[in-house]
Amino acid sequence: MTDDGIATIWVYLSTTPLLGLTITLVAYGIAYRAYLWSGSNPLLHPVVSAVTLLILFLVGTDTPYEAYFAGGQFVHFLLGPATVALAIPLYQQLPKIRRLWLPVLITLVSGVTIGALSSVALARLFGATLQTQMSLAPKSVTAPVAMGISEQIGGLPSLTAVMVVATGILGAVLGTRLFALLRIRDDSIKGIAMGITAHGIGTARAFQVSPEMGAFSGLAMALSTFTTALILPWLLQWLGWLG
Amino acid sequence: MQFLNGITLLLIFQLIGEFGARLLDIPVPGPVVGMLLLFLTLIARRSVAPSLETASGALLGHLSLLFVPAGVGMMIHFERIAGEWLPIAVALLGSTVITMLASALIMAGTSRLFAPGDRQDD
Numbered sequence: 001m002t003d004d005g006i007a008t009i010w011v012y013l014s015t016t017p018l019l020g021l022t023i024t025l026v027a028y029g030i031a032y033r034a035y036l037w038s039g040s041n042p043l044l045h046p047v048v049s050a051v052t053l054l055i056l057f058l059v060g061t062d063t064p065y066e067a068y069f070a071g072g073q074f075v076h077f078l079l080g081p082a083t084v085a086l087a088i089p090l091y092q093q094l095p096k097i098r099r100l101w102l103p104v105l106i107t108l109v110s111g112v113t114i115g116a117l118s119s120v121a122l123a124r125l126f127g128a129t130l131q132t133q134m135s136l137a138p139k140s141v142t143a144p145v146a147m148g149i150s151e152q153i154g155g156l157p158s159l160t161a162v163m164v165v166a167t168g169i170l171g172a173v174l175g176t177r178l179f180a181l182l183r184i185r186d187d188s189i190k191g192i193a194m195g196i197t198a199h200g201i202g203t204a205r206a207f208q209v210s211p212e213m214g215a216f217s218g219l220a221m222a223l224s225t226f227t228t229a230l231i232l233p234w235l236l237q238w239l240g241w242l243g
Numbered sequence: 244m245q246f247l248n249g250i251t252l253l254l255i256f257q258l259i260g261e262f263g264a265r266l267l268d269i270p271v272p273g274p275v276v277g278m279l280l281l282f283l284t285l286i287a288r289r290s291v292a293p294s295l296e297t298a299s300g301a302l303l304g305h306l307s308l309l310f311v312p313a314g315v316g317m318m319i320h321f322e323r324i325a326g327e328w329l330p331i332a333v334a335l336l337g338s339t340v341i342t343m344l345a346s347a348l349i350m351a352g353t354s355r356l357f358a359p360g361d362r363q364d365d
């Protein structure tokens with residue numbers, strides 16, 4: 001085949017969703033196998049290596065993100081039904097949730113506040129621009145929600161999506177080590193802290209530890225989404241941090 | 244068929260959630276409203292249909308995959324991230340550690356206070 005022929009095929013492929021969708025699944029497949037092969041080394045978290053592989057490929061082939069996302073959006077879309085699906089593990093932990101509703105509520109409101117304010121305060125302290133600070137503020141809630149909040153408070157939604165993913169990975173990687181440090185062994189406590197801090201990526205990690213930790217992480221993730229959406233814009237305005 | 248029925252139900256709940264959130268003008272995303280509605284439905288029905296278990300197992304089994312396209316979005320923010328790498332790195336790392344530790348300690352303290360006998364450790 002001539003170079004010209006390949007170029008023509010490439011031009012066609014880069015305009016269809018097929019390429020973006022396929023490379024997302026292939027990159028994740030490779031990343032996941034590498035993660036298992038390394039004995040679940042946290043530095044090889046599948047999201048990190050899949051994102052790295054994809055960016056190298058896109059930059060190498062000079063493909064813009066928008067062209068990639070035409071296919072990637074089909075995977076991204078499944079975040080919606082996956083969020084709804086969290087109701088099932090949650091329901092299975094209902095008796096435990098009934099007993100723990102008050103501690104959960106107190107932890108939720110304080111955890112959400114500490115998470116948002118500590119990120120904005122640290123970013124301010126180290127000289128981030130206001131737009132970056134606001135993009136960081138909702139970093140602990142799941143991507144679609146965080147992007148909506150970011151837009152509302154003057155951040156950049158697409159930058160927020162990246163901060164959300166980075167926070168999720170950090171939480172998933174550091175969480176179990178921090179709990180060991182604090183000598184916390186109760187899966188309901190670990191799950192709540194994981195869900196408040198590291199949303200869906202942390203919840204995915206929590207399900208690997210135990211179904212109970214996963215369910216509590218899913219519960220905390222869902223409730224903190226509500227809490228953050230309701231209190232964060234108001235809190236930042238009250239503190240005069242919106243600029 | 245199980246998977247298809249399950250995913251259909253999830254999408255219906257998501258759609259109702261989106262619709263309800265917009266109709267009532269609440270600043271919470273549709274899927275989260277859908278999740279709460281499904282949770283309440285399960286409590287009322289007192290059981291989980293096998294189709295829902297199949298579909299949720301499939302989606303939640305590889306939840307990490309679903310974050311990959313958003314993560315690739317980093318490539319359009321290279322310049323900003325390179326220019327502000329220090330505050331971004333400090334804020335992400337510091338805030339993640341602070342939030343994780345604070346939430347775990349508050350949860351441990353409050354559950355000891357309000358739900359004694361529930362903890363398995365210490």
